[in-house]
Amino acid sequence: MHGLFKWSSKWWPGLIPLVVFWIIAAWTSTPPLESDLAARSTAAVKDTLLDKRRIVVDGRDVTFAAEAFSEEGRRGAVGSVEAVPGVRLVNDETRLVPEAKPFVWSAERDVVRVTLGGSSPLPSTKGKLLETARAGLGGVEVVDQMKLSRGAPPRFDNAALLLVDQIGKLKDGKITISDDKVSLSGMARDLGGREAIAAALKNLPEGFSVAANEIKAPPYVFQAYKDPVAVTLTLTGYVPDSNAQAALATAAGRKFFSEKVVDNLKVSIGAPAGFANAVVPALGALSRLSTGTLVVSDREVKLSGDALYDAAAAQIRAGLGKDFPQGWQFKADISVKPPAAPVDATVCQQLLSDLLAKGRIRFESGRATIDPDSAGLLDRLVETALRCPSVNIEIAGHTDGDGEDGFNQALSEKRAQAVVDYLVKAGLPASRFTAIGYGSTQPVASNDTDEGKAQNRRIDFVVR
Amino acid sequence: MAYLVMFHWGWLLASLLLGLAMGWIAVVHRGPSVSKITARWLGGLVAVLVVAALARVIPGRPGYWLDLGLLMFASYLVGCAVGSWLRDRVLSRHARAA
Numbered sequence: 001m002h003g004l005f006k007w008s009s010k011w012w013p014g015l016i017p018l019v020v021f022w023i024i025a026a027w028t029s030t031p032p033l034e035s036d037l038a039a040r041s042t043a044a045v046k047d048t049l050l051d052k053r054r055i056v057v058d059g060r061d062v063t064f065a066a067e068a069f070s071e072e073g074r075r076g077a078v079g080s081v082e083a084v085p086g087v088r089l090v091n092d093e094t095r096l097v098p099e100a101k102p103f104v105w106s107a108e109r110d111v112v113r114v115t116l117g118g119s120s121p122l123p124s125t126k127g128k129l130l131e132t133a134r135a136g137l138g139g140v141e142v143v144d145q146m147k148l149s150r151g152a153p154p155r156f157d158n159a160a161l162l163l164v165d166q167i168g169k170l171k172d173g174k175i176t177i178s179d180d181k182v183s184l185s186g187m188a189r190d191l192g193g194r195e196a197i198a199a200a201l202k203n204l205p206e207g208f209s210v211a212a213n214e215i216k217a218p219p220y221v222f223q224a225y226k227d228p229v230a231v232t233l234t235l236t237g238y239v240p241d242s243n244a245q246a247a248l249a250t251a252a253g254r255k256f257f258s259e260k261v262v263d264n265l266k267v268s269i270g271a272p273a274g275f276a277n278a279v280v281p282a283l284g285a286l287s288r289l290s291t292g293t294l295v296v297s298d299r300e301v302k303l304s305g306d307a308l309y310d311a312a313a314a315q316i317r318a319g320l321g322k323d324f325p326q327g328w329q330f331k332a333d334i335s336v337k338p339p340a341a342p343v344d345a346t347v348c349q350q351l352l353s354d355l356l357a358k359g360r361i362r363f364e365s366g367r368a369t370i371d372p373d374s375a376g377l378l379d380r381l382v383e384t385a386l387r388c389p390s391v392n393i394e395i396a397g398h399t400d401g402d403g404e405d406g407f408n409q410a411l412s413e414k415r416a417q418a419v420v421d422y423l424v425k426a427g428l429p430a431s432r433f434t435a436i437g438y439g440s441t442q443p444v445a446s447n448d449t450d451e452g453k454a455q456n457r458r459i460d461f462v463v464r
Numbered sequence: 465m466a467y468l469v470m471f472h473w474g475w476l477l478a479s480l481l482l483g484l485a486m487g488w489i490a491v492v493h494r495g496p497s498v499s500k501i502t503a504r505w506l507g508g509l510v511a512v513l514v515v516a517a518l519a520r521v522i523p524g525r526p527g528y529w530l531d532l533g534l535l536m537f538a539s540y541l542v543g544c545a546v547g548s549w550l551r552d553r554v555l556s557r558h559a560r561a562a
Contacts (some may be wrong), residue, residue, distance in 0.1 A: 007490045007548040011496035011541075014486030018479060021504050025475040025536065026529045033471060033528070059528030086467035088527065089520055 030059070036064065037086050049073055051097055051123065051148050055081075060088035067097045068308055069122060069150060100149035105160055107133070107167045108174040109186070113141040115334040118176075119149035119294040125157050129164055136168045153180045155205035166200055169193040181211035188217050191238060191268040220271050222279055222296040224252075224337065226259065226286055226305070233286075234262040237296070240271040254373040255287040257359025272299045274325030281323040282330075285316045285374030290337045304333035308383040311427045312336075314386055329416050340387055348388035349463040355380050361419060361459045368414035370422060378419070381461065382426040389432075392464045396418050397437045399448030413437030419459050434464075468535060479536040483543020490544065491551040510537070 034057040041062050050073070053066040064081050068074035074094050082090045105118040112132055120126040126146050129387050133142045156177070163175045163182065170193070173186010173450020182204065186193040194217040201210050222237040233256045239245045245265050252261045275296075282301050286294045303320065307313035313334045321330035343351065361378060362371035370378070385393060397416030399408040416435035424430045445452035498506070505510060516522055517530050 003552055004545060004548065007487065007552075008544065009494045009503065010490035010495065011483075011486050011544045011548075012498050013495070014482050014540060014544065017482055018536060021475060021478055021482070022529075022533045022536050024471065026532055029472060029475075029532070030528065036471075058524040059526070060531070061524055061527065086471070088531075089523070320524060 010294060033086075034059070037084065040084045041081045043089065044084050045077045048077045048080065049122065050094075054093075060086060061091065062089070063091040063093060065093035067148070068094055069097050069148075071096065074353050096152050097148050099151040101151055102179045103149065103151045103153060103156075104176065104178045105146070105156075106174060106176040107164055109167050109170050109172050111172065113143055115143040115145055116164075117145040118147075119152070120146040120160075121148070121150070121152035121156055122321055125146065125152075125160070128157065129160055132161055133167065136165055137283070154207060157209045158205040162200060162203060162205075166197045169197055170215070171218065177208075178211075180208050182208055183212040183214075184210070185212070185214040186216070188215055191218060191220060191270040193217070195269065214260070216271050219297040220268075222265075222274075222275075222294075223319045224283060224286055224294040226256070226289060226292050228291045231259050232262050233259040234264065236264045237266070238268040238271065239265045240267070240269065242267055244271075244276055247276065248279065248283070251309065251373075252283055254362075255284050255376055257377050272328075274328065278324050278328050281320060281372075284372055284375060285320045287373075288312055288316060288379045289334070292334075299328045301328060302331045302333070305335075306337040307334050307337075307377045308337055309386060309426060310336055311425065312379050312382070339381070342389065343387050345388060345391045345463050348384065348391055349461075351384045351387075352381060352393075352461040352463070355384065356461060360454075360457075363415055363418070363457075366411070366419045368411065370418055378422055379426075382423055382428065385423060385428055385432075385461075392432050392434070394434045394436055394462040394464050395423075396460040396462055398433070398442055398444075398456060398458050398460065399440045400453035401440045401443065402453065409437055409439035411437070412439050416459060468531060472532065472535070475532075475536060476539045479539040483540040483545075484547035484550075485543075485551040486540075487544035487547020487549070488551045489547075491555065492549050510534075 037060065038055055038057045039257045041057070041064065045053065045066070049069050050066040051069075054061040062084075064078065065079060068077060074096060078090060078094055081087065098107065098356050100119040103119055105120065106116070108115045108117065114135060114137055116129060120129065126144070129146070130142060130144055159177060159182070163177065166184075167175060169189055171187045171189040173184065176183045179396070182201070184197065188197065194215045195233055197215055198213065198365055199215065204210070220238055222239065225234045227234065235248065235252065239248060245263070245267060248265070249261055249263050278301060279296055282294050282303060283295065285303055286292050286305070288307065289305035290308055292303065295302045303316070307316060313336050316334055317332045320332065324330060355377065359374075359377045361374045363369060364371060368445070397412035399412050413435065414437070415436050420430070420433045420435045422432055440447070440456065443456045444458070445455040447453055447456060513530060513534060517534055518526075520527065522530055
């Protein structure tokens with residue numbers, strides 16, 4: 001032992017190479033040691049639920065920063081890093097994820113994108129919400145502005161997932177969860193979307209309630225366009241059901257005697273009350289126009305176009321609103337078509353006959369009241385009569401062979417007179433027209449068939 | 465500690481071998497020796513450094529370098545002791561034989 005002390009006083013020269021070794025060892029080993037410890041520490045907390053984790057190694061000391069979702073999770077993560085072999089000290093910079101009070105989450109849709117914002121309880125929830133939004137919205141851009149917070153109400157995930165599904169049914173708007181209250185605002189994308197969202201809200205998880213549902217339905221639009229060049233009437237937009245669609249198409253067929261009806265209507269719920277009662281008379285007014293557009297949006301009816309003559313324009317402006325159900329509004333933008341060039345008597349007769357060949361003036365059965373469906377045809381007849389101001393015209397009423405001759409004679413006279421009255425009301429001089437009834441004495445077809453009888457019940461315009 | 469030994473076994477081995485060599489030479493070396501006072505000062509310095517290392521008062525990289533240095537120094541001392549003892553055994557056997 002004594003020798004060891006004696007010898008040890010001679011050991012010092014070896015310290016010089018030892019110091020050189022030490023410097024080289026420190027120089028070369030520090031970066032690999034630090035990266036090895038960083039990798040081990042990261043692996044140690046890999047499976048722990050943390051946000052914003054940051055691990056910095058300085059020598060053997062680890063600075064560990066992260067946001068944990070619970071106190072136990074936070075302590076556990078720090079313990080895991082401390083237990084990593086080789087780690088000397090852990091600078092604990094961990095904290096808990098901030099608590100949101102109230103806990104607010106929102107999904108907002110505008111024209112180009114959907115933005116998910118507010119708070120989300122866990123990264124996995126956030127991921128699921130984004131994934132669901134992207135899957136449900138097709139190509140629409142989904143922007144994530146959610147931050148992680150503690151304090152979500154129970155069953156938040158289910159509620160938020162249900163609401164993310166609803167965002168696709170909105171054209172624009174915002175859905176918000178504030179603690180356990182759900183608020184919705186905006187405009188539904190399609191008719192029926194508002195109702196679908198309201199139905200889905202019934203499946204909200206227990207504990208959640210709807211504080212405000214201010215989703216608006218898009219306007220219920222029906223449009224009709226009368227094209228004088230293509231001689232078509234195009235119907236677009238919505239109707240309440242297929243019966244209403246068929247009824248409208250039939251009504252349009254009766255009112256538009258020469259136009260082909262193009263039916264592009266779609267059936268959808270959400271029609272305002274009194275839809276058919278407003279649209280049918282509005283179509284009647286459109287039939288009196290040379291060219292025109294009818295737009296029904298919710299309870300507002302807009303009619304624009306050219307009437308065939310002044311009196312017709314005035315009658316349409318004044319008359320249509322009266323036929324509408326309560327609460328409906330009518331806006332008319334009616335101008336008058338410039339009068340066509342005058343024609344001589346022969347052409348006049350030809351034009352009148354052509355019109356009457358395409359359609360017949362209808363009356364109520366057994367009476368001399370003109371069916372409103374014939375207004376379009378009568379206006380065309382008035383327009384033609386205005387083009388030949390110098391000729392006198394005989395309005396000849398005919399009936400079919402049914403019934404007594406005396407009744408038929410009287411009916412044909414009254415019906416011819418009703419037509420003359422219409423022409424006079426349209427502004428034509430009464431002196432140019434003579435109403436004559438022929439009863440059933442001049443049939444143009446057999447009275448044995450319904451078809452023949454219908455042809456015999458007629459009004460003829462004869463230029464004298 | 466175990467981690468450091470595993471990570472730096474090469475350097476520790478080198479220190480040990482250096483110590484062995486130095487210990488082997490020291491027995492017959494005729495050069496100057498460290499005086500008792502200097503040895504005491506050196507011992508005190510090493511003790512302070514060991515305490516500092518155990519208390520982990522030096523942070524970051526310098527702390528690591530200190531740990532590494534003390535380990536290598538310890539390994540060197542062990543090498544020296546073993547080397548000197550072996551040389552002494554060898555010398556005394558020769559003396560007896562002579």
